[in-house]
Amino acid sequence: MSRLIVVSNRVSVPKARGAAGAQGGLAVALGSALKENRGIWFGWSGKEIDTFSGSLNMERVEGVTTATIDLEHQDVEEYYNGYANRTLWPLFHYRIDLAEYEREFGRGYERVNERFAESMRPLVEPDDLIWVHDYHLIPLGERLRAKGVQNRIGFFLHIPWPPTRLFVSLPYHERLVRTMLEYDVLGFQTTEWLESFLHYCDKELGAEVSSDGTVRFGGRETVARAYPIGLDYEEFTAAGDSGVARNAQQRILSSARRRKVMLGVDRLDYSKGLPERFDAISRFLDQYPESTRDTVFIQIAPPSREDVQSYRDIRDLLEAKTGKINGARSEVDVVPIRYVNKGYPRAELFGFYRAAKVGLVTPLRDGMNLVAKEYVAAQDPEDPGVLILSRFAGAALQLDGAVLVNPYSSEDVSEAIRQALDMPLEERKARWEKMHVSVKNEDVISWRKSFVDTLRG
Numbered sequence: 497m498s499r500l501i502v503v504s505n506r507v508s509v510p511k512a513r514g515a516a517g518a519q520g521g522l523a524v525a526l527g528s529a530l531k532e533n534r535g536i537w538f539g540w541s542g543k544e545i546d547t548f549s550g551s552l553n554m555e556r557v558e559g560v561t562t563a564t565i566d567l568e569h570q571d572v573e574e575y576y577n578g579y580a581n582r583t584l585w586p587l588f589h590y591r592i593d594l595a596e597y598e599r600e601f602g603r604g605y606e607r608v609n610e611r612f613a614e615s616m617r618p619l620v621e622p623d624d625l626i627w628v629h630d631y632h633l634i635p636l637g638e639r640l641r642a643k644g645v646q647n648r649i650g651f652f653l654h655i656p657w658p659p660t661r662l663f664v665s666l667p668y669h670e671r672l673v674r675t676m677l678e679y680d681v682l683g684f685q686t687t688e689w690l691e692s693f694l695h696y697c698d699k700e701l702g703a704e705v706s707s708d709g710t711v712r713f714g715g716r717e718t719v720a721r722a723y724p725i726g727l728d729y730e731e732f733t734a735a736g737d738s739g740v741a742r743n744a745q746q747r748i749l750s751s752a753r754r755r756k757v758m759l760g761v762d763r764l765d766y767s768k769g770l771p772e773r774f775d776a777i778s779r780f781l782d783q784y785p786e787s788t789r790d791t792v793f794i795q796i797a798p799p800s801r802e803d804v805q806s807y808r809d810i811r812d813l814l815e816a817k818t819g820k821i822n823g824a825r826s827e828v829d830v831v832p833i834r835y836v837n838k839g840y841p842r843a844e845l846f847g848f849y850r851a852a853k854v855g856l857v858t859p860l861r862d863g864m865n866l867v868a869k870e871y872v873a874a875q876d877p878e879d880p881g882v883l884i885l886s887r888f889a890g891a892a893l894q895l896d897g898a899v900l901v902n903p904y905s906s907e908d909v910s911e912a913i914r915q916a917l918d919m920p921l922e923e924r925k926a927r928w929e930k931m932h933v934s935v936k937n938e939d940v941i942s943w944r945k946s947f948v949d950t951l952r953g
């Protein structure tokens with residue numbers, strides 16, 4: 497069987513069963529694929545050096561071979577903090593107001609993709625399958641082709657693909673998409689993002705697009721499909737069946753003192769709709785003042801990408817909003833919002849989810865959103881909580897048992913909270929059962945298998 501080479505910006509192999517960190521799901525899925533296929537995981541080490549050398553640091557971790565390279569400070573600034581996180585991330589999440597188009601970012605992005613290609617080239621054997629991940633590495637396939645790599649190469653985009661009318665605001669948009677058509681397989685999270693991509697290929701590029709997602713352009717053929725990512729369901733529920741998870745659940749329940757817990761868990765990112773969610777909570781408490789005494793809203797949001805100004809801004813904004821909402825409504829024994837800026841091990845998260853009667857997942861735009869699926873997986877089948885889910889998360893296409901909301905409308909979200917808190921047990925169970933089947937069956941292992949099967953051709 498052919499080997500698999502996985503490429504992503506960072507390499508993260510889970511240290512041991514059940515000990516996976518924040519990126520647990522993907523690491524588990526790719527780790528097991530790499531073990532089965534004698535594979536290699538290639539990416540940036542996370543370290544910065546003065547002068548790029550391209551030398552590979554090879555390691556064997558938990559049966560998986562990893563190969564990493566170090567990057568220069570300027571690379572990290574322009575490629576990672578710059579083009580990836582200040583240009584592509586906001587644009588692909590429909591935030592052209594935040595997207596920065598700096599020439600240096602684009603140059604740095606191309607340079608680092610070239611450095612990735614150059615450094616990994618010696619690792620590639622003729623029969624290997626190569627699977628590239630995410631927006632940091634869109635042109636990598638084309639860079640590898642330029643170095644004579646004729647292997648099957650696939651690419652999976654973890655974030656949305658924007659509508660054509662937004663995407664064309666990116667300078668050199670056509671160049672970027674042309675590089676994508678050097679891949680054999682392109683994977684998107686949902687049919688919505690896939691359709692936007694195919695629309696661009698058809699209308700802007702003039703490529704030949706078939707109804708089965710085959711794109712023909714410049715004598716090449718690429719298959720584009722939707723592969724919705726799932727949860728590491730078995731690992732996650734196994735972690736939930738532990739003392740750590742039960743203690744975490746108890747910790748929340750005893751501190752809530754009979755008040756119903758509403759929970760949000762998100763990386764601190766403007767795409768996650770946190771200020772809008774806080775506004776909705778504020779509106780809900782205004783509309784139903786008695787709920788200040790019988791509910792508590794807990795938001796867990798570990799800071800991310802703090803080198804980028806817009807991320808520091810959102811952090812300041814949330815601190816101000818929390819202070820204002822709590823200041824206006826707290827009593828000596830009641831604080832409506834608990835806002836926590838840290839990450840937790842997955843077993844503890846499981847316990848928190850299980851303690852929550854309402855899970856609030858209200859991104860303004862999200863490729864998939866695994867928190868929604870984790871919330872479903874962690875519920876007690878006999879007394880499940882209610883998921884309130886943004887219609888703009890990729891997950892909304894699968895989780896039709898959720899209460900779907902428009903996250904921009906605090907009125908809509910406030911009414912959904914009321915509906916969720918008052919929902920009878922029978923309805924909660926019926927909604928949860930539908931979602932649970934999909935979360936359990938369409939897990940990360942089946943996602944990975946269907947992508948790799950297509951890649952195998």
Ligand code: ADQ
Nearest residue numbers: 518654761762763796798838839840862863864865866867
């Ligand atoms: P993210 O934007 O990071 O991922 P998401 O899918 O929600 O978003 O995954 C976040 C992961 O981080 C979850 O597993 C969650 O448990 C974990 N996490 C969040 N807060 C945490 C905390 N306080 N402590 C510990 N862990 C925490 C990107 C895309 C998504 C897509 C995924 C996978 O933006 O749309 O679903 O990749 O493809």
